[in-house]
Amino acid sequence: xxxxxxxxxxxxxxxxxxxxxxxxxxxxxxxxxxxxxxxxxxxxxxxxxxxxxxxxxxxxxxxxxxxxxxxxxxxxxxxxxxxxxxxxxxxxxxxxxxxxxxxxxxxxxxxxxxxxxxxxxxxxxxxxxxxxxxxxxxxxxxxxxxxxxxxxxxxxxxxxxxxxxxxxxxxxxxxxxxxxxxxxxxxxxxxxxxxxxxxxxxxxxxxxxxxxxxxxxxxxxxxxxxxxxxxxxxxxxxxxxxxxxxxxxxxxxxxxxxx
Amino acid sequence: xxxxxxxxxxxxxxxxxxxxxxxxxxxxxxxxxxxxxxxxxxxxxxxxxxxxxxxxxxxxxxxxxxxxxxxxxxxxxxxxxxxxxxxxxxxxxxxxxxxxxxxxxxxxxxxxxxxxxxxxxxxxxxxxxxxxxxxxxxxxxxxxxxxxxxxxxxxxxxxxxxxxxxxxxxxxxxxxxxxxxxxxxxxxxxxxxxxxxxxxxxxxxxxxxxxxxxxxxxxxxxxxxxxxxxxxxxxxxxxxxxxxxxxxxxxxxxxxxxx
Numbered sequence: 001x002x003x004x005x006x007x008x009x010x011x012x013x014x015x016x017x018x019x020x021x022x023x024x025x026x027x028x029x030x031x032x033x034x035x036x037x038x039x040x041x042x043x044x045x046x047x048x049x050x051x052x053x054x055x056x057x058x059x060x061x062x063x064x065x066x067x068x069x070x071x072x073x074x075x076x077x078x079x080x081x082x083x084x085x086x087x088x089x090x091x092x093x094x095x096x097x098x099x100x101x102x103x104x105x106x107x108x109x110x111x112x113x114x115x116x117x118x119x120x121x122x123x124x125x126x127x128x129x130x131x132x133x134x135x136x137x138x139x140x141x142x143x144x145x146x147x148x149x150x151x152x153x154x155x156x157x158x159x160x161x162x163x164x165x166x167x168x169x170x171x172x173x174x175x176x177x178x179x180x181x182x183x184x185x186x187x188x189x190x191x192x193x194x195x196x197x198x199x200x201x202x203x204x205x206x207x208x209x210x211x212x213x214x215x216x217x218x219x220x221x222x223x224x225x226x227x228x229x230x231x232x233x234x235x236x237x238x239x240x241x242x243x244x245x246x247x248x249x250x251x252x253x254x255x256x257x258x259x
Numbered sequence: 260x261x262x263x264x265x266x267x268x269x270x271x272x273x274x275x276x277x278x279x280x281x282x283x284x285x286x287x288x289x290x291x292x293x294x295x296x297x298x299x300x301x302x303x304x305x306x307x308x309x310x311x312x313x314x315x316x317x318x319x320x321x322x323x324x325x326x327x328x329x330x331x332x333x334x335x336x337x338x339x340x341x342x343x344x345x346x347x348x349x350x351x352x353x354x355x356x357x358x359x360x361x362x363x364x365x366x367x368x369x370x371x372x373x374x375x376x377x378x379x380x381x382x383x384x385x386x387x388x389x390x391x392x393x394x395x396x397x398x399x400x401x402x403x404x405x406x407x408x409x410x411x412x413x414x415x416x417x418x419x420x421x422x423x424x425x426x427x428x429x430x431x432x433x434x435x436x437x438x439x440x441x442x443x444x445x446x447x448x449x450x451x452x453x454x455x456x457x458x459x460x461x462x463x464x465x466x467x468x469x470x471x472x473x474x475x476x477x478x479x480x481x482x483x484x485x486x487x488x489x490x491x492x493x494x495x496x497x498x499x500x501x502x503x504x505x506x507x508x509x510x511x512x513x514x515x516x517x518x
Contacts, residue, residue, distance in 0.1 A: 021412075047333075050310055070338055074306075077356075078337020079329055082406070082414060086360040090412035096361040096390070097336075101345040103355050103399065131355070134397050140362065140390060147341070153280075153349035155341060 004136070004175035005034040007246065008164035010183040011041030014080055021087060023182075023243050028091035030246060033136045033175070035167060036095075037144040038084065039160040044068075044075040060219055064119040064157040072157050073099075076145035084143050095141040100124075100148035101155060103131030106163060108148035108156050122148040122156025124163070127170040161223055165230040172234040179230050179238045180246060181223060187241040187254035188224070190215060198241070198252045203259045204228060227256040263395070263434035264293040266505065267423035269442040270300030273339055280346060282441075282502050287350035289505060292395045292434070294426060295354075296403040297343065298419040303327075303334040319478055323378040323416040331416050332358075335404035343402050354400040359383075359407035360414060362390030365422060367407035367415050381407040381415025383422070386429040420482055424489040431493035438489050438497045439505060440482060446500040446513035447483070449474060457500070457511045462518045463487060486515040 007027070013019055027036065044062075045055045048071055056063040064072065081097040088095040100106025100122075108122030132142055144167070146160035161181065168179040188210075190197035202210065207224060210216040216224060227238040239245055241253025266286070272278055286295065303321075304314045307330055315322040323331065340356040347354040359365025359381075367381030391401055403426070405419035420440065427438040447469075449456035461469065466483060469475040475483060486497040498504055500512025 073341050074333035074337035076337070077341045078333035078335070082332050082336045082358050082360055085358070086408045086414050087412045089360055089363050089408060089410060094363055094390070096355070096357070098355070099341050099344070101341060101348055101356075104348050104353055131353070131394075131397070131399060134393060135390075138390070138393050149345045149348060151348055153346045155345050 001174070001176045003032050003178065004171050005030065005032065005178045005180065005246075006037065006164050006168040006171070007034060007180045007182060008037040008160055009039070009243070010160075010181075011039045012184040013182065013243065014038060014041040015043070020084075024084060024087045025091050026243070026247050028088055028093035035132070035142050035144065036084070037146065037160055037164040037167065038076075038080060039146055040072065040076045040080065043080065044072055047071050047075055058116055058118070061118060061121070061159075062157065063117070064121050066120065069120040069155060069157060073147060073155055077147055081143060081145045088141065088143070093141055094139065095143050096135060097143045097145065099145050099155065100158065100163070104128055104151070105132060106148040106158070106166070107151055108158055110150060110154065110156060120154070120156050122150065122158040124148060124158065124166050127166045129167070129170045133174070161226050165226040165235070168230050168235045169233040172236070177235045177237075179227070179235050181227070181238075181240045182243045182246070183240070184242060186244075186252050188216065188220060196252075199254055200252070201255050201257055203257045205259055224256065228258070231256060231258045260433075260435045262291050262437065263430050264289065264291065264437045264439065264505075265296065265423050265427040265430070266293060266439045266441060267296040267419055268298070268502070269440075270298045271443040272441065272502065273297060273300040274302070279343075283343060283346045284350050285502070285506050287347055287352035292400075294391070294401050294403065295343070296405065296419050296423040296426065297335075297339060298405055299331065299335045299339065302339065303330055306330050306334055317375055317377070320377060320380070320418075321416065322376070323380055325379070328379040328414060328416060332406060332414055336406055340402060340404045347400065347402070352400055353398065354402050355394060356402045356404065358404050358414070359417065359422070363387055363410070364391060365407040365417070365425070366410055367417055369409060369413065369415060379413070379415050381409065381417040383407060383417065383425050386425045388426070388429045392433070420485050424485040424494070427489050427494045428492040431495070436494045436496075438486070438494050440486070440497075440499045441502045441505070442499070443501060445503075445511050447475065447479060455511075458513055459511070460514050460516055462516045464518055483515065487517070490515060490517045
């Protein structure tokens with residue numbers, strides 16, 4: 001079975017142009033098939049502020065009214081996605097930018113408006129990788145912005161971590177899939193402010209303990225839930241850390257494992 | 260030889276959502292392989308105005324500084340392109356949105372800053388259709404926004420009519436290509452304000468006469484130059500008119516022909 005790397009990069013890598021360029025240069029040199037999923041960083045909120053459109057989050061999730069969906073589509077699928085594609089081409093990595101609407105790849109339902117109305121937020125119901133497979137077989141790298149569609153013409157703002165795990169799961173039938181969540185920290189930390197306190201391995205048993213002792217809390221919980229969800233559905237390897245983990249196997253990062 | 264339709268739609272069709280949706284519904288039902296190229300309409304200027312970024316045109320061509328390039332990338336490749344793709348999926352037309360950076364498809368040089376500095380405007384130097392061919396062979400329709408790249412990581416604003424003609428030419432080796440320029444009028448008009456004065460056929464000889472007598476002038480000249488350029492390079496059919504020409508062969512429109 002061939003290996004496929006699904007790599008998600010977070011907002012802070014995107015916000016810093018030099019860091020993004022350096023990441024993309026190294027990403028281009030990664031051997032084998034790969035898919036990149038990117039979040040939006042603070043550019044979408046910056047544009048909302050410039051246009052006097054209120055930015056609203058509930059429990060860390062963006063509330064996406066029609067104006068905000070336009071901004072997200074413009075920033076994620078336009079500016080960020082196409083900047084990444086153009087940079088990758090300059091490094092010789094042939095790539096195509098995708099949303100979930102492209103190739104009918106990621107199909108979602110608009111989230112129920114109760115108990116909380118998140119607006120045009122999508123919960124994934126189906127992933128359709130037939131087009132992606134054709135492209136991967138032609139050595140083309142797909143770059144995903146975190147937008148899905150409902151097959152009735154509606155684009156939907158969708159969590160980038162979830163897009164990455166759902167893509168990883170969908171490919172696991174045909175590929176040995178490795179899923180990497182890259183962010184600014186070295187991994188899941190024992191002590192929030194100590195970047196040298198990386199927890200190297202977390203399994204379903206230690207995860208429960210780490211949550212009980214509040215070492216893992218808030219935003220890290222949905223991220224780790226995504227990781228275990230993917231492992232339960234045949235993704236072969238799931239790691240969290242900064243992008244160095246992709247290029248230096250001796251670096252410190254967190255591997256999520258099933259017992 | 261298989262037939263491929265390359266269809267360019269202009270700004271005014273995009274600006275009117277009902278008209279765009281109705282066009283896309285009919286476009287979806289067109290048999291055979293097809294590529295859609297879209298301009299930007301007034302949405303880009305609207306966004307510039309909202310953000311207090313000056314909009315500047317010289318001889319009908321947009322001056323694209325760095326801020327304007329961001330806006331164009333957001334509006335053309337983000338909002339418009341992905342709205343079109345999502346709508347097409349709802350009509351059962353499997354499509355993927357492209358810029359010239361995607362698949363390394365349209366390579367351009369930044370236009371010389373003398374005599375007029377148009378900023379990040381691209382003049383096409385190469386069209387690379389290998390990825391598009393793979394997708395067309397898989398029954399996927401490609402939707403192009405009018406953006407190219409220079410292979411050094413720079414996106415460039417590029418004339419949509421030219422992208423359409425260059426794509427049409429590039430495919431003419433392997434396909435019988437028909438190129439359609441759709442806009443709000445029924446075709447090239449004998450009398451500017453009389454929509455019933457469509458000139459049904461223009462060839463290289465009558466073109467010279469129509470220019471001499473000022474019946475064809477200004478913005479229509481580069482459009483017709485593009486048409487003859489394409490005909491000279493083996494595009495089999497070139498037409499100008501409103502979208503009705505695609506669906507009703509008895510409608511009135513202009514066919515451009517070589518003598």
